[in-house]
Structures are given as C-alpha cells and as structure tokens.
Amino acid sequence: MMRIETLPERDLFGPGPCNVHPDVRAAMAAPTLGHLDPLFAQMMEEVKDMLRQVMGTRNAMTFPLSAPASLAMEASFVNLMEPGDTAIIGINGVFGGRMAEIIERLGGNVVRVESDWGKPVDASAMIQAMKDHSDARVVALVHAETSTGVLSDPAPICRAATDAGMLSVVDTVTGLVGCRVDVDTWGADVVYSGTQKCLAVPPGLAPISFSERALHRIRTRKVPVQSWFCDINLVMGYWSGDGARSYHHTAPVNAIYALHKGLSRVLGEGLDTARARHDAAHVTLKDGLAEMGLSLFVDEATRLPQLNVVSVPDGVDEAAVRAALLDAHNLEIGAGLGALAGKVWRIGLMGENARSERVELVLGALRAALTQHQATAA
C-alpha cells in the first residue's frame, strides 16, 4: 500500500481548522518533555495565565482540556449536573441541540428554548424559562453558533441564571478571539472553546474555565461525576498548580506547545487588534459576496465576522463548487450542517485568514468556481 508522504498546504476557509502559522507548527514540533517535568509544569502555568487573559477571566481553573471541544461540552454538564437535574438550553443550531442530547444521556432533564436557525438565542425566553423552571440547575447557550454563523449575547442570560441560583454554561468554540469573550463580565460559570478556530492552533485541545461557584458545586455534589476522565475534582489535581501536581492522565505535551505559541501570538497582537482584524475581513468578504450576487443567511446585527454563512444560489450544486475549490484552487470552504446541509456554504475567516489579502483569495476562487460551474451547467 502506497502511503501519503507529503501533504499540500490548503487554504482553509471552512468552519475550522483554519491555517496555522508556521511558528505555531514549529512550536508543536519541539522535543517532547515529560508531562510531569517542572519545565512543562511552568509551561502549563503560562498557558493558564494566557488563557485567562484571552477569555477575560480571573478564574483560577482555566486550562486546556486534553481533548476536542466536543468533550469540553460534555465535561461542563457531567460536572455540574447530577442525575435528575434540569438544564435550560438555548437551541438555535446544531451545537445547542448537541448540548441537549448530552444532558439526556447523562440522565438530566432538558428544557428547550428554541429559536429559528439563523436567529440568536432569545434572552427573554431564556429568562422566562428560568422563572417557569425555578428548580433548574444549569442554563446553557452557544455564544457563536458554528452551524448558522449567529452571535448570541451570553451576558443577560448568565446574569439572570446567577440571580436565579443556577449555573451558566457558555460554548464559545467559534467565538473566542474573533468576538469579544469576557467570562467574568458575562458572569458565566463554565465557558469552553476550541483551539482550531480563531486561536489558529491545530485542533485537539479545549480551553475551559470554571468559576468558583462552579467549582463549589463540583466539590459538593452528592453523586460522583460519571466520567473519571472529565471529573474536574481529579483534573484539578493535575492542572491546579498549587503545590504537588498529581498524575491524572498524560497531557498532550506537543499540542500544548502549539497552544502556548498561539496564545503568545494573539496576546502579542492584542485582543482588540485581532478582533478588529476579524471585523474588517468580514466587511471585505461581505462586500465581495454582494458584488457576486450572493447573500448572507444571518441578519447583520447578529452575524459572526469569523464565520460567514452564505446562501447557495438556486440551481447551483453546492458540493460540486466545494469540490472544484478544493481540486482547482486547493481551498476549502465549509458545507452546511444539520438543517442547513445543502443550503449554505460556511466561509470561515479565522485567525491567520482574517486578512484582506486572504479574503480576496477566497473571493477570487469562489468567483472562478461559480463561473466555471455555470458555464458547465449552461
């Protein structure tokens, strides 16, 4: 069997991963240290410190979970909830729906507060649900819905949850760096993200932050956390950094090198500058798409700059266009997900790709692929 020996460098304009800066890739290739090495422990502390800055929090337990963000979603609920507990979930896309599925598997009850796909989570409906279900333990929503490209505001929902004595969970997998993330100002109790979106680090880790209220809940729960791997009571011993670091699992050392470098780059640029760059790239894309007669699926007020959901024009075979972009232009854009499969493309402008010259690249390739497609279809 012939095996792949070399890989092309694609331009990654899908919903993540995005292109990774060579410095971050080089950092990932540094010699592996032991996962209990004092030098690696220092690196863990630096990663925690930088994550706190990027996530806008003073939460001590802010660290990268050693797994993709999907497991961070699960870890949030498996730690906060006990069997029979109720969670109120804002659902406006695939990832809110996934939250509900995870909770049901854990033996929890779900109150679904649904919005149309393409619309934000409805804060007033969430607050009403907290009144109607005052025994609920957890309130959760997705900040930046990767399936629809919609931004929702966690702040009023998290504050209301705190007032109601509930704990709030916010998914900002796609939001971090591209949008303002301010865990402490939101008053959120558990917030998680991924590395492969606007942090522009390879996929595999999930930054996550727990408030003191969340940790108190986890320390005082009656039933042990169902998942040994995700039990923050155990993970804390490995990541807490106060005194002896106790073995839990073996951290993915080289992946953490990459995150360390990616965080250094983002903080070196400055969060405001990085966010402005994502905003500007979005405007360039939006204008270019409009010139091509393409429209965005989401209203301007709640659009994510870093993930643009484009309606596929009538009569266009969306998969053929994506394949042509990949084959002829070495460029990836994303397909629709869930209810939007076949109906939209998702164009990510994340991290290194949130620059005008990169936007021109994707616009040019899309224009050429559509022209070619229409010529073939004619």
Next chain:
Amino acid sequence: MMRIETLPERDLFGPGPCNVHPDVRAAMAAPTLGHLDPLFAQMMEEVKDMLRQVMGTRNAMTFPLSAPASLAMEASFVNLMEPGDTAIIGINGVFGGRMAEIIERLGGNVVRVESDWGKPVDASAMIQAMKDHSDARVVALVHAETSTGVLSDPAPICRAATDAGMLSVVDTVTGLVGCRVDVDTWGADVVYSGTQKCLAVPPGLAPISFSERALHRIRTRKVPVQSWFCDINLVMGYWSGDGARSYHHTAPVNAIYALHKGLSRVLGEGLDTARARHDAAHVTLKDGLAEMGLSLFVDEATRLPQLNVVSVPDGVDEAAVRAALLDAHNLEIGAGLGALAGKVWRIGLMGENARSERVELVLGALRAALTQHQATAA
C-alpha cells in the same frame, strides 16, 4: 511575565512519553488539513490499516480515539456496559484499579480479582470469577501494568470470557510494540493503547480496536451510551470510512500526522525487529543495574522489557536522585506510582530509547547521580 521560548531536549526514560524521532515531530508540523478533507480521509484509512497491522487484528473498527488513553479506558466500558451490568476486573496495579473506579462511576458492579503488586493477573482466578459470576457482561485486565512493570497474558482470559459469553477488554497502553500484541489471537473484544509509549509518538491519541462481537453489543444495547463523545455508534460514522464520512467531532489533525509517521516507522522496521530491540535493551539495562547493585522489582518471567521497575536502595532519597538526573543530566526517569510511590524508580526503554547506546546513557547518568548522592549523604 517572561514566557518559555525554547525547550531543552531531555532524554526521556520515564514511563512515557519517550523521545520522539525528528521525522515524527516534523510530520506533526505539516500544514493542517481540514478534518473532512478527502486527503485527510485517506490518511485516516492508512492509519487504520497500519494500526490493524501493529495490533494484530482484522477488526474493521480499529482507529485512534481523539484523546489520551485514559479516555479510551473509559470509552471501552461506557460502550460495552449498561447500568447494573457486572465486570470482572483483574487488578495488579494502578491501572486495573482505575478500571474498577471508572465502572463504578458508570453504575456498573465490579468483581475485583486482585493480585499482589508486581505479580501478573491470575488467569485461573479470573476464570473462576467468570464461573462464580456467570451473569457478568465484561472481563478486563491490563496487559502491561505501567505502575509495576508486569506483563500478564490476556489470551487465556479472553478465550474464557468468549466461552462464557462475556466481552473482554485489554489495556495495552504500555504493551503495544514493546511486547507482542495480537488482538485476534487473544480473542479480545476491545483493546486500546496510547501513542506516547513504544510507538514513540507524542501523547494525545489512543489507538483502540473493537471486535464484531463488541460492535454488535454496542449497536444493540438498550440504554444509550452515557457519553456522547465516546459513543462508538456515533464515532463509527466519522471513522468507519464506508461511504459518507459524517461529522462527529473535529479530529486532532496534526496529532494524526504524527501517528501516521510513527506507525510507518514501526512497520518499516518490522514488529519482530522492534520487539527484539526492546528485549535486547532490557537485557543491557538489567546487567548494568546488577553491576550497580540495583535490583528489579518484578520476577524475570513477567517483566516488561520496556518498563523496568527498580527498587530504591535503603537510605536513598529517590526524589533527589531523579531531580539530579533531570538537572545535571537532562534525563528523566519515572517515580513510583500508587502503592509503589517512593519505593521504586520506573525506567522506560521505549521506542527510540530501546537501543544499547541509549541504555548506556541512562546507566551512566544513574551511576553518576547515585555516586554523587552517596557522597553528599556521607
């Protein structure tokens, strides 16, 4: 805050991670592909094919779980067991004990078949337990106990489990490549490993293989798998490769590049050659330790060549010796774990380090550190 910019290259003779070949690190630093890219899908198929060869199996569902091996342990039980099911666990160290803890958290019952630390799992006691608990669903053991350096033979236990209508789970995190692993000959139903031991790949992924019997059980279970992330019914859609690959989570693309390269290297060398190299390195180490008056904790017949557990001589501060090795020699050996903490060192000769010149390096450093330590203590 000053941040770490460069990292030293340590010699890693602990229980893993071990030193990673520069080619594997370079592979990890290749440009990131989209996780649904057809080229990445081809790489996933190649990884599956190579894992089947290395693990000695024709199991279709043989793939790397996107998380450390600790989660693969959890995934094994969360998929095979439903609440109230019973598992018979061979316990002769930390990792067998961890299996029991995971199962209890999942709502399962555990029958513990304990052996002294340093001794193998007792096959006849396991078989007796299957007779005494004929309603048990699962039988599990650790092939190569990383906490004690002991090899146990899974074959008779797995065969008896099959005969009893039970499913067998084997942990070969430390065993793979350093010892003979032959999933199909064993007749094991779920076998998992890690990348950072004798595969000599950075930590972060967990190769895992499911028999058709295991998959049948998972497909026909009554209660959904408690963990969405670990539910093999869902993971299969992403990794199965027959027809449309459906999104589940975002695979750690660059980590899989490293595994692909590491597997290519092992198969290029040949499994028999690699194993013989681990055996020979062990003999060199054993002889050198004997010359220094140091003794191994485990009987010769059941010793792991790749993980040597050395009794700490009376009066020696084992932590001081390890610190001296790290500081003066840039070399890591492992501490004792669990009941053996403070009593032993664990010297790994894994992957790239299972070579006589590497063994001489660790012997020389240990000799120097002990001499220095005794001079200071005198």
